[in-house]
Amino acid sequence: MTAAYELSRTPELRQRYAxxxxxxxxxxxxxxxxxxxxxxxxxxxxxEHGLHVWAGFYDSAFRMIRDCYGALDRPAGTxxxxxxxxxxxxxxxxxxxxxxxxxxxxxxxxxxxxAELPETDxxxxxxxxxxxxxxxxxxxxxxxxxxxxxxxxxxxxxxxxxxxTSSGPIGWVMRLLSRQDGSHGRRLxxxxxxxxxxxxxxxxxxxxxxxxxxSSYGKATHNWLAxxxxxxxxxxxxxxxxxxxxxxxxxxxxxxxxxxxxxxxxGVSAAxxxxxxxxxxxxxxxxxxxxxxxxxxGFETINDIDWRAWMKKHGARExxxxxALVRGIYEYxxxxxxxxxxxxxxxxxxxxxxxxxxxxxxKKAIFWTMQGAMGEVVFTPLxxxxxxxxxxxxxxxxxxxxxxxEDKSTIDGITIGVQAELKSADQDYDPFFQVCGIDAWPSHxxxxxxxxxxxxxxRQIDLESPFSGWDDVGRRELRRGEDFDDVVLGISRGALEExxxxxxxxxxxxxxxxxxxxxVQTQSLQLWLKPTRRELGWHAPETILTAYQPxxxxxADLSFLGSKEDWAPGMxxxxxxxCGVMPTMxxxxxxxxxxxxxxxxxxxxxxxxLDRHVEHIWPDATLPGSSGLDYxxxxxPENREGVARLDAQFVRANVNPSDAYVLSVPGSSAxxxxxxxxxxxxxxxxxxxxxxxxxxxxxxxxxxxxVAAARALSSHRTTRARDRSVA
Numbered sequence: 001m002t003a004a005y006e007l008s009r010t011p012e013l014r015q016r017y018a019x020x021x022x023x024x025x026x027x028x029x030x031x032x033x034x035x036x037x038x039x040x041x042x043x044x045x046x047x048e049h050g051l052h053v054w055a056g057f058y059d060s061a062f063r064m065i066r067d068c069y070g071a072l073d074r075p076a077g078t079x080x081x082x083x084x085x086x087x088x089x090x091x092x093x094x095x096x097x098x099x100x101x102x103x104x105x106x107x108x109x110x111x112x113x114x115a116e117l118p119e120t121d122x123x124x125x126x127x128x129x130x131x132x133x134x135x136x137x138x139x140x141x142x143x144x145x146x147x148x149x150x151x152x153x154x155x156x157x158x159x160x161x162x163x164x165t166s167s168g169p170i171g172w173v174m175r176l177l178s179r180q181d182g183s184h185g186r187r188l189x190x191x192x193x194x195x196x197x198x199x200x201x202x203x204x205x206x207x208x209x210x211x212x213x214x215s216s217y218g219k220a221t222h223n224w225l226a227x228x229x230x231x232x233x234x235x236x237x238x239x240x241x242x243x244x245x246x247x248x249x250x251x252x253x254x255x256x257x258x259x260x261x262x263x264x265x266x267g268v269s270a271a272x273x274x275x276x277x278x279x280x281x282x283x284x285x286x287x288x289x290x291x292x293x294x295x296x297x298g299f300e301t302i303n304d305i306d307w308r309a310w311m312k313k314h315g316a317r318e319x320x321x322x323x324a325l326v327r328g329i330y331e332y333x334x335x336x337x338x339x340x341x342x343x344x345x346x347x348x349x350x351x352x353x354x355x356x357x358x359x360x361x362x363k364k365a366i367f368w369t370m371q372g373a374m375g376e377v378v379f380t381p382l383x384x385x386x387x388x389x390x391x392x393x394x395x396x397x398x399x400x401x402x403x404x405x406e407d408k409s410t411i412d413g414i415t416i417g418v419q420a421e422l423k424s425a426d427q428d429y430d431p432f433f434q435v436c437g438i439d440a441w442p443s444h445x446x447x448x449x450x451x452x453x454x455x456x457x458x459r460q461i462d463l464e465s466p467f468s469g470w471d472d473v474g475r476r477e478l479r480r481g482e483d484f485d486d487v488v489l490g491i492s493r494g495a496l497e498e499x500x501x502x503x504x505x506x507x508x509x510x511x512x513x514x515x516x517x518x519x520v521q522t523q524s525l526q527l528w529l530k531p532t533r534r535e536l537g538w539h540a541p542e543t544i545l546t547a548y549q550p551x552x553x554x555x556a557d558l559s560f561l562g563s564k565e566d567w568a569p570g571m572x573x574x575x576x577x578x579c580g581v582m583p584t585m586x587x588x589x590x591x592x593x594x595x596x597x598x599x600x601x602x603x604x605x606x607x608x609x610l611d612r613h614v615e616h617i618w619p620d621a622t623l624p625g626s627s628g629l630d631y632x633x634x635x636x637p638e639n640r641e642g643v644a645r646l647d648a649q650f651v652r653a654n655v656n657p658s659d660a661y662v663l664s665v666p667g668s669s670a671x672x673x674x675x676x677x678x679x680x681x682x683x684x685x686x687x688x689x690x691x692x693x694x695x696x697x698x699x700x701x702x703x704x705x706x707v708a709a710a711r712a713l714s715s716h717r718t719t720r721a722r723d724r725s726v727a
Contacts, residue, residue, distance in 0.1 A: 001028065001382050002706025003488045003686050005064060007713065008389040019391045020484075022416060024398035025463040026431060026445035027375060028383055030492055031659055032699070033464075034373035035443030036435055037650075041637035043528075043567040044435040046373040047443050047650050049659060050524040050579045051556050053369050053544060054094065054124075056362025058700040060707060062125030068381050069093065079437045079564065080372055080381075084123070093377045096365030101545040102324035103616075104270075110548070110616045111270065113324055114540045117359075117366045124363040134294045137356045251290060255283035255315055280320045281311075285352060288314035299349030304667050310348035328547040329355050331554055331580070333696055334661045339520050339581040341550045347666045350695050367544060372564045375441045380432070384439075395429045396420040396450075396463065397476070399491065399499055404680070405480070408506045411487050411683045412480045417472035419463050421451040436564055465656050467591040486682045486716075488709050493689035494519045494660035507679040509671075516671035517689055519660035523582040523602045525552060526650040528635040529621075532573040533557050536633075537620035549613045551605050552578040572635060578606075585655055598653035606651055607643060662689045662697035669695040675708035681716075684709040 007017050027033050032052060037045045054061065066083045074081035081091045089095055098119065104111040259280060288310060289295060292302050302310055307329075308321050320326065330336065333354070335346035358366065370377040383393065396419040403413035422429055429449060432439040445463065447453030452473060456463070461470045478484055491499060497514060504510045533542065538557070546554040555578050562572040582602070587594040611628035614621060623630045636648035654660065672691035675684055688697045690705035 001379065001386075001490070002064060002703045003490065003684070003709045003713075004386055004391050005068070005382060006707055006710030008386060008391055013714075014389055019386075021386075021391060021393045022397040022399060023393060023395050024419065026395055026429070027441040028379040028393075029375050031654075031661070032374045032378065034375035034441060036373070036433075036440045038442050038444070039637075043565045043572070043637075044440070045528065045565045045567075045650075046526075046561055047652075048373060048524065048526070048577070049652060049654060050522060051554060051558075051577045052374045053097065053367045053556070054699060055358055055367060056096075056120075056124050056365050057357045058698075058703075059124055059127060059363070061699050061703040062123070062368075063128070064125075064703060065093075065378060065381070066125045068385050071385055072381055080377060084368075093371055093381075094368040095371060097367040097369045097542075097544065098365050099541040099543040100366065101540065101543045102328045103545065103548040104324040105322075106270070106273070112540065113270075113274070114543065116541060117362075119364055120362060122363045124368070126363065134289060134299060134353075137353075137360060251283060251287045252315075255280075255287050259315070259317060277320055277323050277325065280317055281323075281325065284311050284314050284316040284320070289352070294349070294352075299353040300669065301349065302352075303347040303349040303669050305348050306344070306666050307346045307348040307351035308344060324547040327553075331546045333664065333698075334520050334522055334581050335663060335665075336520060336581045337518065337663070337665060339522075339583040341553075341581065345663065345665045347664050347669060350664045350669055354694060354696050369558065369560075371560065372438055373440070373561075376438050380439050380441070383431075393428070395431065396422075396445075398463075398472070400472075400475075401499055401501065402487070402489070402503060402683075404502050404506065410480065410681050414478040414484070414487065416476040416478065418474035418476060419470070419472060420445070420453070420456065421473060423449060423451055423453075435566055438564065462595070464658070465595060467587065467595045467656070469592045480682070486684065486713050488684050488686055488706075488713065489678070490686040490706070490709075492658040492660065492687060493517060493662050494657035498657075503678075503680070503683075509673060509677065509679055512671045513673050513689075516665075516668045518663045518665050518668065520663055521582040521584055522654045522659075522661050523551060523580060523605065524652045524654070525578040525602070525606045527576040527578075528562075528572055528649065529574045529576065529633050530572075530635060531621065531633055533559055535620060536574060536618035538617060545617065548617070549609070551580040551582065552609050552613075553580045554578065555617060582653060582655075585653075595653070595655065598655045599651060602651040602653045603646065606649075607646055610646070662687075664696045675705050676712035676716075684713050 001021075004019050004021055007019055008014050021028075027035065031049050034046060034048045037043070037047055062083075069081075069083040076082070076088070076091065079091065080093045082088060082093070084092045084094045084096075096119070098116045099114065100117060101112055101114045104113050259276075288302075291314065294301060305313070308326065311326075312321060329351060330344045330346055333346060333351075335344055335351075337343040337345045387393065398417045398419055400415045400417045402411050403415065404410065405412040430446070431441060433442060433446075434440070445453070445456065447457045450456065455461075456470075459470075462468045463470065489500075497504070500510065504514055529536065542557050542559070544554075544556045548555065555576060557574065558577050559572075559574040561575050565572070582598075585594070585598050585601070610631075613627075614629045615627040618629070621629055621633055631643050631645045634645040634649060636645040638648060640647065669691065672689065672695060673679075673685055674691040675686060677691070678685050686702070686706045686709040688699075688701040688705070690701075690708075692701050692704040692708070694701040694704065
C-alpha cells in the first residue's frame with residue numbers, strides 16, 4: 001500500500017504508472033486487517049488480528065497517514081475525519097497515549113509498575129524518519145535514565161518519604177559515589193580526573209565545564225552524575241574507537257561499584273529495586289556500546305548475539321535480565337522462537353536500537369491509539385485516496401506463484417488464483433458498509449456481490465486462509481510486457497516459500513533469507529464487559545500492560561472503542577484486548593480441522609488464564625473466594641450461562657502463513673533482502689521482513705520498505721509514456 005501511495009503521489013507519477021493491487025479475499029491490511037461482526041445483536045463490533053497501537057517514533061508511517069487524511073479532506077464533525085486534532089478528539093483517528101505498565105515478579109507476587117511517560121515536543125511525521133546515531137542515543141540514554149530513576153521514586157506508592165531525591169535512594173547512591181576516602185573513591189577520582197584532563201586538552205571551548213565538574217566532584221550533590229558522564233561522553237567520542245578509552249574504564253568501574261552496593265543491600269523496597277534495575281540497565285548498555293564499538297560500527301555489529309546474552313556479557317545482573325522491562329521488550333516484538341516463552345530470541349543490536357528509539361525518540365506520546373479498527377483508521381483512507389488517484393484494486397485474487405524468464409533474470413509471469421467472481425462484470429467490488437458513520441470492512445465478504453456467494457456463506461469459507469478447503473474458481477496468467485512491467489512483492493514472509501519457489505531455487509540470497517528470517521504464530525483475545533475499567537478494579541490510568549503471565553502477557557484497555565461500535569447506550573462498560581505468542585501448530589490431517597483445532601486451543605488458553613490470573617489486574621471481577629473471572633460480567637447477546645459466555649467473545653489463532661509475525665532472531669537481519677535486492681531486474685520488495693533501518697516486525701518497517709521499493713522502482717525504470725506495475 002505504501003509503494004502504491006508513493007508511486008501515485010503526483011500527477012506526473014500517475015501519468016507514468018498504471019498501478020494494480022491484487023488482493024486475496026475481500027479486505028486490505030494483511031496482519032493489520034480488521035472486520036466488523038455482522039451478526040444481529042453483536043453491535044457491529046470490531047474484530048482484529050490482535051492488538052495494534054502505533055509507536056510515537058513511527059515518523060514515516062505517520063507522515064503518510066497525515067498526508068492521506070489531509071488529501072481526503074473529510075468533513076469536520078464526522079468520525080475519523082482528521083488524523084489528529086487536540087481540539088477535535090472526537091473526530092481524530094489517532095490520540096496520544098502516555099501510560100505504560102509492566103508487571104514485575106517480586107517475592108512470589110506480581111507487582112504493577114505503572115509509568116506515565118512525559119509528553120515531548122512535536123508530532124510524529126513532522127519530519128522524515130529520524131535516525132539518531134548510536135552515540136546520540138547513548139548520550140540521551142544516560143540523561144533519560146537518570147530521569148526515569150527519579151521518576152520511579154516519584155511514582156512509587158510505598159516510598160512516599162523518598163520523594164526528595166537528595167535524601168532518598170538517588171541521593172544515597174550519589175553521596176556514596178562522591179566519597180573520596182577509601183579505595184573506591186580514589187579509583188573513581190583517578191578515572192574521572194584522567195578523563196577530565198583529556199577532555200580539557202581535546203576541547204578548549206569547554207574547559208569551564210570540565211573545571212566545574214572537577215571542582216564539584218566530592219560534594220554531596222544528587223545531580224552531578226548525569227551531566228558529568230554526558231560531558232565526558234561529549235569529549236570522548238573520538239577515544240571510544242580505541243577500545244573505549246578512559247570513558248569505557250570509568251563506566252565499567254561505576255557499573256561494577258554500583259552493582260556491588262546493590263548486592264550488599266537486601267530487602268529493598270519497590271522504589272529502591274527499580275533504582276538499581278534502571279541503573280544496571282543504563283550502565284550495562286553504555287558500557288557494552290562503548291566496549292563493543294557500537295558507536296563507530298553501528299548496531300548491526302552486535303546482531304550475532306541475543307540481547308539478554310549480550311547484556312549478561314557486559315555485566316548485567318540476573319535480576320535485571322529477568323526483569324519486567326526486559327521481558328516487556330521481548331513480548332512487544334513476540335520475540336520467542338517457535339512461540340515458546342522459554343526460548344526468548346532477539347538480536348542485540350536490533351533490540352537496543354528499537355528500544356532506545358521507542359523510549360527516547362517518540363514525538364508527543366510513546367504510543368498512539370487508533371480510534372477505530374486498524375482497517376478503518378489506516379486502510380480505508382488509503383484505499384479511498386488511491387482509488388481517487390486511479391489505482392485499481394482487484395479483490396479475491398490470490399497470488400499462487402512468480403515465474404522467471406528463461407535467463408532467470410526477470411519476473412516473466414504471475415499466476416493468480418481467482419477465489420470468487422463478481423456478479424457484475426461492469427462494477428468493482430464494493431468493500432464497505434457504514435457503522436456509526438465509519439466506512440467499515442465486514443468480517444466476511446459481501447456474499448450478495450459474488451457468483452459463489454451462497455456457497456461461501458453456507459460453508460463458512462475463510463478466503464484468507466489456505467486451510468479453508470476452498471478451490472480456486474479460475475486462474476489468471478499475467479505476462480510481462482502485456483499485463484505488467486514491474487512487480488512490488490508485498491506479501492508476508494510466512495507465505496513466500498510457496499509463492500517464490502523458483503526465486504528461492506535460483507538465488508542464494510533468497511535461500512538464506514528464507515532459512516534465517518523466521519516467523520512466529522500469535523494468538524489474540526477480545527473481551528466485552530459490562531463493568532467499567534475502574535469497576536473491574538483497575539484504578540491506575542488507562543494503560544497498555546505487558547510482561548504479565550503468558551500466554552496473555554499483554555493487555556490493553558481499549559474501552560474507548562465501544563463508542564465506535566453499534567451497541568445500545570451504556571451496554572459496554574469496557575473492552576479488553578489481550579495478545580501473546582502461540583506455540584507453533586502445524587496441520588495434521590484435514591486442513592480445515594486444523595484451523596478449528598487452533599481456535600479451540602486459543603479459547604481453552606483463554607478460559608484457563610481467566611480462571612487463574614485475572615484477579616491481579618481486575619481484583620473486583622472475581623467471584624467470592626475465587627481468583628478467576630466472574631463470567632457473568634461478559635457481554636453475551638445470546639445470554640448463555642457461566643463460562644459458556646466466553647463463546648461470545650472473540651479469539652483468533654494467527655496460524656495462516658501470511659498472519660505469522662516476523663522475528664528478529666540473532667543473526668537474521670544480515671540475511672534480509674532490501675527493497676532493491678531481490679536479484680531480479682523488475683522485482684521490488686516491501687514488508688516488515690525486508691531490510692530497513694529497523695529490521696523488526698512493525699508498521700514503520702513495512703512503510704519504510706514500501707517507500708524504498710517505490711524509489712527503487714522509479715530510479716530503475718526508464719522513461720515511458722505509461723508503465724504497468726503490479727503490487
